[in-house]
Amino acid sequence: MNEVAFEIVTPGVLKIIQEVKGPFEIEFDGAKYFRFMDYFYIQKENLDELLPEEVSNLCRARAKYPSLISPVNTEVREIFARLAHIICPTSLLEIGAGTHPVFLKAAPEAMRYVLSDADSEVVKHHENSKTECYLFSDQHCQVPLEENNFEMVIAVFVLHFPFHKSQLDEIHKRLKSTGVVVANVYRRSSTSRESLINEMKCTGFKIKRVSDPKKLCAEHEYWILGKQDAQIEICASRLMGLIS
Numbered sequence: 001m002n003e004v005a006f007e008i009v010t011p012g013v014l015k016i017i018q019e020v021k022g023p024f025e026i027e028f029d030g031a032k033y034f035r036f037m038d039y040f041y042i043q044k045e046n047l048d049e050l051l052p053e054e055v056s057n058l059c060r061a062r063a064k065y066p067s068l069i070s071p072v073n074t075e076v077r078e079i080f081a082r083l084a085h086i087i088c089p090t091s092l093l094e095i096g097a098g099t100h101p102v103f104l105k106a107a108p109e110a111m112r113y114v115l116s117d118a119d120s121e122v123v124k125h126h127e128n129s130k131t132e133c134y135l136f137s138d139q140h141c142q143v144p145l146e147e148n149n150f151e152m153v154i155a156v157f158v159l160h161f162p163f164h165k166s167q168l169d170e171i172h173k174r175l176k177s178t179g180v181v182v183a184n185v186y187r188r189s190s191t192s193r194e195s196l197i198n199e200m201k202c203t204g205f206k207i208k209r210v211s212d213p214k215k216l217c218a219e220h221e222y223w224i225l226g227k228q229d230a231q232i233e234i235c236a237s238r239l240m241g242l243i244s
């Protein structure tokens with residue numbers, strides 16, 4: 001029997017009413033739910049098995065409670081922001097930006113900052129802002145296709161969800177030959193990680209995995225993708241300087 005109370009926030013997503021960290025697994029109305037980010041619960045233990053609608057429902061639920069964003073999430077986002085400041089790309093694409101992108105207040109003036117998300121509601125949310133935001137999912141990619149136009153692509157707490165070959169292809173087309181893609185990964189099984197890595201390599205990416213010395217969350221690590229080994233190593237060195 002659950003010792004804490006829950007409420008339905010969006011279809012298939014529960015939240016602890018008391019806003020305290022709950023057990024990893026609970027039962028609600030006869031169905032099993034698994035904890036996600038301390039306060040929310042979904043019916044699938046493996047996040048990379050979620051359907052697009054389930055991902056959107058989960059992200060919308062979290063967006064309703066920005067105060068519940070965990071310190072770990074904030075720390076990782078700050079690491080990505082600092083890394084972008086160090087690399088100083090003239091153009092940066094954020095994948096899965098949500099309603100609280102890495103540069104929520106203001107991106108560096110000299111950098112073209114473009115947002116993307118798989119949820120059309122997120123795109124609408126940013127319509128009145130000065131920052132471009134485009135739909136980007138396995139079915140739709142509205143990010144302008146200017147070959148090799150992004151020097152950096154970031155994905156913060158995105159790759160634990162399903163990520164498709166079609167999305168990798170579109171990123172590869174838009175990444176400069178000297179560009180890098182930086183993402184963090186957790187809550188994926190070793191088999192699922194290897195499968196995604198193989199798809200990345202088949203797309204044409206080279207990849208370097210960087211372990212998280214702080215172990216900020218379960219099986220957490222950073223992935224750096226690119227087209228040139230030298231650029232990947234430079235980025236990895238700068239990242240390790242931030243997380244060591």
